[in-house]
Amino acid sequence: MWKRTLIVLLLLILQAPAWAETLATRAVSAAVSEVAGGKASAELFRRPALRNLDEVMESGHINIGLYENFPPYSYRDESGEARGIDAEIGRAIAAGLGLEFRPFWIKPGSSLGRDLGNNVSRGHYLRPTEVADVMMRVPYDRAFSYMRDSTGEYINKSVVMFGPYQREEWGLVFDAGRFDDEATLGSFLHQRIGAEHNTMPATYLTAVLGGQLRDNVRHYRDVGDAFAAMASGEVAGIMAMRGELEHYVAQHPEHDFRLAEARFPGISRQQWDIGMAVRHTHRQLGYAVEAVVDRAVREGDLGDIFQAHALVYRMPDFYAEILGQAE
Amino acid sequence: MTQSLPIGKLSRPLALTALALAISVHAHAVTFDDMLNDHLTTDQVVTNGMGLHGQRYSPLTTLNTDNVHQLRPVWAFSFGGEKQRGQESQPLVKDGVMYVTGSYSRMWAVDAYTGEQIWQYEARLPDGIMPCCDVINRGAAIYGDKVYFGTLDARLVALDRETGRVQWIKRVADYQEGHAITSAPIIIDGKLITGVAGGEFGVVGTVFAFDAETGDELWTRPVIEGHMGYVYENGEAVEHGITGGEAGLTWPGDMWQQGGGAPWLGGFYDVDTHSLLIGTGNPAPWNSHLRPGDNLYSSSRLAIDPDDGSIKWHFQATPNDGWDYDGVNEVISFDYEENGSVIKAAATADRNGFFYVLNRENGEFIRGFPFADKITWADGLDENGRPLFNPEGRPGNPADTEGERGEAVAAYPAFLGAKNWNPMAYSQDTGLFYIPSNEWMMDIWNEPVSYRKGAAYLGAGFTIRPANDDYIGVLRAVDPLTGEEVWRHENRAPLWGGVMSTAGNLIFTGTPEGYLKAFDATTGEELWGFNTGSGVVATPITWEMDGEQYVSVVSGWGGAVPLWGGEVAEVIKDFNQGGMLWTFKLPREYAQ
Numbered sequence: 001m002w003k004r005t006l007i008v009l010l011l012l013i014l015q016a017p018a019w020a021e022t023l024a025t026r027a028v029s030a031a032v033s034e035v036a037g038g039k040a041s042a043e044l045f046r047r048p049a050l051r052n053l054d055e056v057m058e059s060g061h062i063n064i065g066l067y068e069n070f071p072p073y074s075y076r077d078e079s080g081e082a083r084g085i086d087a088e089i090g091r092a093i094a095a096g097l098g099l100e101f102r103p104f105w106i107k108p109g110s111s112l113g114r115d116l117g118n119n120v121s122r123g124h125y126l127r128p129t130e131v132a133d134v135m136m137r138v139p140y141d142r143a144f145s146y147m148r149d150s151t152g153e154y155i156n157k158s159v160v161m162f163g164p165y166q167r168e169e170w171g172l173v174f175d176a177g178r179f180d181d182e183a184t185l186g187s188f189l190h191q192r193i194g195a196e197h198n199t200m201p202a203t204y205l206t207a208v209l210g211g212q213l214r215d216n217v218r219h220y221r222d223v224g225d226a227f228a229a230m231a232s233g234e235v236a237g238i239m240a241m242r243g244e245l246e247h248y249v250a251q252h253p254e255h256d257f258r259l260a261e262a263r264f265p266g267i268s269r270q271q272w273d274i275g276m277a278v279r280h281t282h283r284q285l286g287y288a289v290e291a292v293v294d295r296a297v298r299e300g301d302l303g304d305i306f307q308a309h310a311l312v313y314r315m316p317d318f319y320a321e322i323l324g325q326a327e
Numbered sequence: 328m329t330q331s332l333p334i335g336k337l338s339r340p341l342a343l344t345a346l347a348l349a350i351s352v353h354a355h356a357v358t359f360d361d362m363l364n365d366h367l368t369t370d371q372v373v374t375n376g377m378g379l380h381g382q383r384y385s386p387l388t389t390l391n392t393d394n395v396h397q398l399r400p401v402w403a404f405s406f407g408g409e410k411q412r413g414q415e416s417q418p419l420v421k422d423g424v425m426y427v428t429g430s431y432s433r434m435w436a437v438d439a440y441t442g443e444q445i446w447q448y449e450a451r452l453p454d455g456i457m458p459c460c461d462v463i464n465r466g467a468a469i470y471g472d473k474v475y476f477g478t479l480d481a482r483l484v485a486l487d488r489e490t491g492r493v494q495w496i497k498r499v500a501d502y503q504e505g506h507a508i509t510s511a512p513i514i515i516d517g518k519l520i521t522g523v524a525g526g527e528f529g530v531v532g533t534v535f536a537f538d539a540e541t542g543d544e545l546w547t548r549p550v551i552e553g554h555m556g557y558v559y560e561n562g563e564a565v566e567h568g569i570t571g572g573e574a575g576l577t578w579p580g581d582m583w584q585q586g587g588g589a590p591w592l593g594g595f596y597d598v599d600t601h602s603l604l605i606g607t608g609n610p611a612p613w614n615s616h617l618r619p620g621d622n623l624y625s626s627s628r629l630a631i632d633p634d635d636g637s638i639k640w641h642f643q644a645t646p647n648d649g650w651d652y653d654g655v656n657e658v659i660s661f662d663y664e665e666n667g668s669v670i671k672a673a674a675t676a677d678r679n680g681f682f683y684v685l686n687r688e689n690g691e692f693i694r695g696f697p698f699a700d701k702i703t704w705a706d707g708l709d710e711n712g713r714p715l716f717n718p719e720g721r722p723g724n725p726a727d728t729e730g731e732r733g734e735a736v737a738a739y740p741a742f743l744g745a746k747n748w749n750p751m752a753y754s755q756d757t758g759l760f761y762i763p764s765n766e767w768m769m770d771i772w773n774e775p776v777s778y779r780k781g782a783a784y785l786g787a788g789f790t791i792r793p794a795n796d797d798y799i800g801v802l803r804a805v806d807p808l809t810g811e812e813v814w815r816h817e818n819r820a821p822l823w824g825g826v827m828s829t830a831g832n833l834i835f836t837g838t839p840e841g842y843l844k845a846f847d848a849t850t851g852e853e854l855w856g857f858n859t860g861s862g863v864v865a866t867p868i869t870w871e872m873d874g875e876q877y878v879s880v881v882s883g884w885g886g887a888v889p890l891w892g893g894e895v896a897e898v899i900k901d902f903n904q905g906g907m908l909w910t911f912k913l914p915r916e917y918a919q
Contacts, residue, residue: 067780107457111786112778125412125890126462127454137781144776150790151894168781197585198612203785206580206617207726214617215580241782266726268775269783 048123048131053285056133061100064090065119065132068105072247072309086136088305096292104132121158121279134289140164140275163290164275164316171242172262178236183260191236194218194226201239243311250310273316355422356471359516369871372420375466375511380660381595383752384828385869389876390913391831395845395855397917402442406906413463413885414906417866427908428464432478446491450478458507459525460887466511470539477508495542499535510593514539515633522590532588532607548636550607551586552623556636577621587611588625592655592748597687602630604658615649616724622647626654640690644677649721651742652679657750660687674807676762678744684807696810699745700766722771725785735772741791754828757848759804761834763822766794791893814851820898823886825866837863839902843880861905878911
């Protein structure tokens with residue numbers, strides 16, 4: 001309430017006294033409708049439009065944070081529509097709460113911590129008034145959530161990470177036309193392998209086996225580019241997230257690209273869970289979102305979304321334990 | 328622009344005469360001669376660096392150690408609006424008008440006598456720009472009847488000096504890839520030359536040259552081994568030699584293709600060798616264990632032929648960099664006498680804590696020494712200036728981490744460098760360099776629990792810390808012939824502003840605490856200070872109007888330091904942002 005009062009007062013001060021009465025009336029209605037959207041006060045005070053559950057519900061829409069250009073999880077189609085698994089889950093969240101779905105596109109930064117700061121908790125310094133209400137595809141890892149800095153402070157204390165909805169893992173795809181048997185890591189002592197630049201596979205492949213694969217690693221902007229390169233024969237394999245690999249294998253039916261049963265010795269995280277994040281003061285919003293997603297996991301709607309995108313749905317540990325459906 | 332342009336001193340006057348005729352209809356067009364003489368003239372400042380060599384030395388003596396206490400503000404000009412952060416610009420002065428850039432890609436022309444605005448230009452920045460290190464701009468270039476500056480969406484803008492109207496806008500690189508221009512472009516004989524900052528995937532640092540009049544491309548020179556440089560003939564790119572001869576000599580696999588090395592701070596010009604002297608950024612990816620080899624020409628200094636972009640020589644300060652020691656810091660040409668002969672030298676103070684004196688005719692290492700109090704990554708330099716690496720000072724390979732957090736390596740200096748972007752000055756009277764430096768260190772450890780774009784990631788954790796309890800910044804007077812530190816002035820907050828020296832035996836620099844300060848160049852005694860109301864992280868200038876000496880500096884806290892924080896945050900957390908151009912003068916009655 002104090003926000004509305006402040007705006008009205010401010011507007012009153014700014015107006016000539018003779019107009020004050022009518023303007024104040026208009027200002028009240030304008031301020032009320034805009035504060036519900038969080039925008040007016042945000043712009044005025046150059047601070048993030050941090051909307052709690054009530055404000056989100058009152059506004060009639062929810063801003064769902066999605067990574068841009070990230071198939072099969074989130075991307076824009078030719079007409080600019082949000083597509084992909086996370087976009088569909090976002091739509092389900094909006095529908096479950098009776099709200100309009102609005103995608104909030106996120107350009108990935110150098111680390112998850114930065115993405116959370118720039119898009120959930122405080123806003124990027126260039127766009128301090130713009131944040132998502134809830135961000136998708138945030139790894140759910142207690143060790144990360146409770147990580148401390150050198151002074152003992154919790155590093156990620158301004159966000160809550162919640163609602164695991166998928167298990168993700170590393171995988172390897174190979175071009176079966178280029179190998180006699182199923183490919184393993186060792187196969188790439190003699191063939192080229194692709195990885196997305198600045199990812200765990202890029203680091204892992206250049207270091208594993210004492211660095212012997214290093215000269216055979218080719219770096220690509222993203223996994224889509226790596227598949228295009230494999231289609232043209234530039235590389236014979238690709239290491240990436242399993243979800244991405246399944247998606248792009250399905251996109252290249254004319255090639256005999258196959259997922260290998262590869263193991264990655266020495267890799268520090270072979271599997272991890274994916275959930276969501278809200279600002280730490282908005283737990284109530286988090287609970288409401290979590291309830292919708294939880295139902296979708298249990299009732300199989302989430303599995304349907306993955307299946308529709310040609311992906312195998314892997315439940316997070318949390319559910320696998322409860323529902324006894326370990327993959 | 329297609330024919331090869333005249334090189335050297337003999338042919339240049341001819342070209343200049345033609346040029347001068349062409350633009351003489353404009354009463355006060357800035358010529359290349361004006362720039363070549365900028366360090367000698369006192370009534371204008373028409374180059375970044377107060378001289379194309381970047382010495383930042385004024386021959387003015389009106390203001391000196393005896394009367395600097397009478398220096399006083401005459402006007403101040405607010406950059407206005409809510410965009411109050413990160414002012415790192417050096418103003419230019421021509422014909423009583425000051426041209427100054429501000430954060431968020433803005434520029435103003437201001438009456439140098441009164442501080443009244445003549446015009447303002449504000450670039451329309453697209454949504455989604457992602458500059459790495461604040462929204463700063465470091466200044467403009469001026470030539471003919473135009474002024475030029477680079478924008479956060481990686482464009483060059485040419486404006487009419489008198490009206491501020493756009494003459495042309497040239498896209499240099501794609502801002503969507505994270506590119507930005509923050510440095511002041513340089514004009515060499517009609518060519519507008521710039522580097523570009525940042526960039527994500529597959530970035531290869533590149534130097535670009537354009538025709539200052541038309542904005543047409545003239546040449547490009549990638550600074551990483553294996554990439555083709557081009558010159559433009561009739562608008563067509565023509566191959567002009569591969570940087571470093573061929574790919575893969577000092578990089579493994581395909582890593583040269585994403586080598587980094589952005590020359591984001593721009594360069595200076597040496598007229599004697601007709602060279603652009605420019606530094607290059609650190610290599611990519613950050614993990615040095617993935618790219619064994621020297622990784623040329625990352626973290627290096629280059630001498631580039633401004634006519635066609637050819638690299639004449641290189642000097643690499645940090646081979647196989649693993650500490651983020653960008654090699655972009657300025658290279659300043661200076662001469663000294665030794666055994667009766669004049670040595671054409673160039674000096675640079677690197678992020679890595681070492682000060683280098685090079686032969687600017689061939690890039691050969693003459694001498695080098697630490698200017699930082701403590702350096703842990705190298706034990707010293709060999710006879711060629713190559714570091715003697717300390718194996719224990721290199722951060723470990725994250726790929727070797729299993730389970731728990733790796734052991735932290737304490738590295739001195741920190742990744743923000745013993746000296747960062749802020750330029751040092753050289754005094755022709757004392758023969759000393761005045762280095763705005765910082766004493767800080769970093770802990771780096773392998774962080775197995777980290778994520779990026781929805782995926783597990785092998786990150787490195789790091790934190791930046793002051794090396795001492797009571798100060799970080801150190802303004803140092805250093806003898807380039809002996810390495811001796813003649814004096815030092817310690818400052819609690821990190822120094823992030825440039826330095827200026829004058830023949831009045833004065834040294835000027837600003838502090839994040841808000842002060843513009845003047846020191847005795849010989850003794851280091853602090854003689855004068857004025858609190859501008861916000862941190863000074865820009866570079867001062869001085870000039871003369873109607874027989875009175877003026878000093879100007881932009882005030883406005885920001886830049887990279889507040890974005891990184893660490894334990895340095897405690898020192899700087901109370902500094903307020905700003906955006907104000909301050910001008911001071913010594914009133915006539917106090918001049919001797």
